[in-house]
Amino acid sequence: MNKFDLLSLGEIMLRLSPPINERLTRGSMLDKKVGGAELNVLSGVAQLGLRTGMISKVPDNDLGEYAKNGIRFVGVSDDFLHFDKDKDARLGIYFYENGAYPRKPRICYDRTNSSMQKISESEFSNDMYIKARCFHTTGITLALCDKTRDCAIEMMKKFKAQGALISFDVNFRSNLWSGDDAKACITKILPLVDIFFCSDSTARLTFNKDGSTKDILQSFSQEYDISIVAATNRIVHSPKLHTFTSVIYEKKTNSFYEEKPYENIDVVDRIGSGDAYISGVLYGLLKYNMSSQMALEFGNATAALKNTIPGDLQSLNKSEIEQIIQSHKNEGLELEMIR
Numbered sequence: 298m299n300k301f302d303l304l305s306l307g308e309i310m311l312r313l314s315p316p317i318n319e320r321l322t323r324g325s326m327l328d329k330k331v332g333g334a335e336l337n338v339l340s341g342v343a344q345l346g347l348r349t350g351m352i353s354k355v356p357d358n359d360l361g362e363y364a365k366n367g368i369r370f371v372g373v374s375d376d377f378l379h380f381d382k383d384k385d386a387r388l389g390i391y392f393y394e395n396g397a398y399p400r401k402p403r404i405c406y407d408r409t410n411s412s413m414q415k416i417s418e419s420e421f422s423n424d425m426y427i428k429a430r431c432f433h434t435t436g437i438t439l440a441l442c443d444k445t446r447d448c449a450i451e452m453m454k455k456f457k458a459q460g461a462l463i464s465f466d467v468n469f470r471s472n473l474w475s476g477d478d479a480k481a482c483i484t485k486i487l488p489l490v491d492i493f494f495c496s497d498s499t500a501r502l503t504f505n506k507d508g509s510t511k512d513i514l515q516s517f518s519q520e521y522d523i524s525i526v527a528a529t530n531r532i533v534h535s536p537k538l539h540t541f542t543s544v545i546y547e548k549k550t551n552s553f554y555e556e557k558p559y560e561n562i563d564v565v566d567r568i569g570s571g572d573a574y575i576s577g578v579l580y581g582l583l584k585y586n587m588s589s590q591m592a593l594e595f596g597n598a599t600a601a602l603k604n605t606i607p608g609d610l611q612s613l614n615k616s617e618i619e620q621i622i623q624s625h626k627n628e629g630l631e632l633e634m635i636r
Contacts, residue, residue: 302347302583303464304377304429304456306449307335307438308413309353309364310389312568312609321394321405331367332391332609334435334468337569340610341576341599343372345618347583350374352425352452354416356386361412364388371610379420381412389413393568396536402567406472414442418451431492431583432456433464433575439482440473446482453489462582466494466575469503476503487521492582494575497528511553514546524548525582525589529574529600530558537564541601543574547589554593559601559625566607573603573611577618598622 312332315324339349351368355361357380365375389408396402432452439446457463465486469479480503487493497513500506506513514526525547532540542558577599581592598621603611 300348300427301350301374301429303339303342303349303431303433303579304352304425305335305339305349305433306352306452307333307434308389308408308411308441308445309333309336309351309355309368310391310408311360311364312391312393314393314395318395318397321392321403327392329363330608330610331364332569334437334466334572335433336368336373337572337609337611338433338466338576338579339373340368340371341573341603341613342580342583344611344613345576345580345584345595345599345615347580348374350376350429352377352421354379354381354412354420356380356388356412357382358386360388361386367610377421377425379416381415383412383415385410386412395566398535398537400536402536408441414445416445416448418448418455421452423455426452426455426459426461429456429459429461431462431464431579433466433579435466435468436479436483437468437470437473439486440470440479450486453486457489462491463489464492464494464575464579465490466572467496467499467503468494468571469499479503480505484521487517487523490521490523492525492527492579493517493521493523494527494529494578497530500528510544511546514544514553518546518548522548525587525592527578527592527596529571532558534561536567538562539564539567539604541570541597541604543593543597543600545578545589545593545596552589554589556593556597557625559597562601562604564604567604569609569611570600570603572609573613574600576611594622598625 313327389411577595585591
């Protein structure tokens with residue numbers, strides 16, 4: 298069987314949101330969607346054209362079936378999706394409320410003791426580790442509980458031993474662990490990492506880094522021998538209006554990659570846009586022989602466009618992203634509508 302371009306370990310979650318700008322504390326209707334940081338990344342890479350698969354555990358009930366159908370719908374394989382048959386099996390839930398200036402978006406989690414928190418590396422065949430070009434996970438998975446942390450670290454080691462690239466996104470969540478705990482854990486696994494994503498603010502607050510963003514990226518690369526380090530920069534003018542860009546550092550050439558920002562993005566739903574960035578970067582690297590320039594262009598464009606789409610998961614194809622990239626580079630007049 299051909300290899301997967303990307304496999305990822307993470308929790309699949311049920312997202313429930315009140316319609317438009319209704320409040321969680323007042324409304325009576327909720328819209329149901331599937332999401333989760335790692336799945337968001339996989340969906341983006343899959344829709345751009347590469348082969349991806351989700352490593353996770355969901356309840357063996359209707360909600361687990363809904364999660365499975367959701368990942369299949371976005372072109373992600375469920376070959377490594379395991380089902381929890383225990384009576385207390387449950388799918389993690391989060392509730393998301395849209396913001397409107399000056400009211401900020403809000404998230405309420407209900408994920409304690411979910412089926413994902415029972416996952417064990419021993420449940421998976423050793424054959425899995427020879428089937429991926431790249432393995433991705435995040436700090437969310439490390440922070441969920443001891444079992445998910447142990448599983449993630451062991452998988453990173455085993456994929457690395459079989460020659461896979463290791464991609465890691467800090468994705469710090471203060472409701473899951475403290476900055477000190479995150480720093481202590483993540484610094485231990487960074488020598489395994491080839492492609493590292495960490496925002497400027499997280500680098501400063503969690504890892505006590507200082508200097509410019511470029512200084513920070515270079516210091517991570519030099520200290521832990523990381524090939525590619527990327528950081529995003531989002532300016533939130535209001536909940537509905539953002540500016541987005543990023544910078545990528547490539548160790549082998551000691552080079553930084555940047556481009557002009559995507560300005561005044563009309564934000565419909567920002568959830569998953571950081572994951573969309575990662576999907577674009579990983580696609581650019583895996584598809585174009587580790588080209589940091591292509592990673593930058595696909596990453597920024599995919600993130601910018603995801604902000605305009607409701608739900609966690611993307612609904613983007615390669616031709617749309619390429620049109621956005623070309624439009625972003627274009628200094629002349631453009632058509633107002635694609636028709």
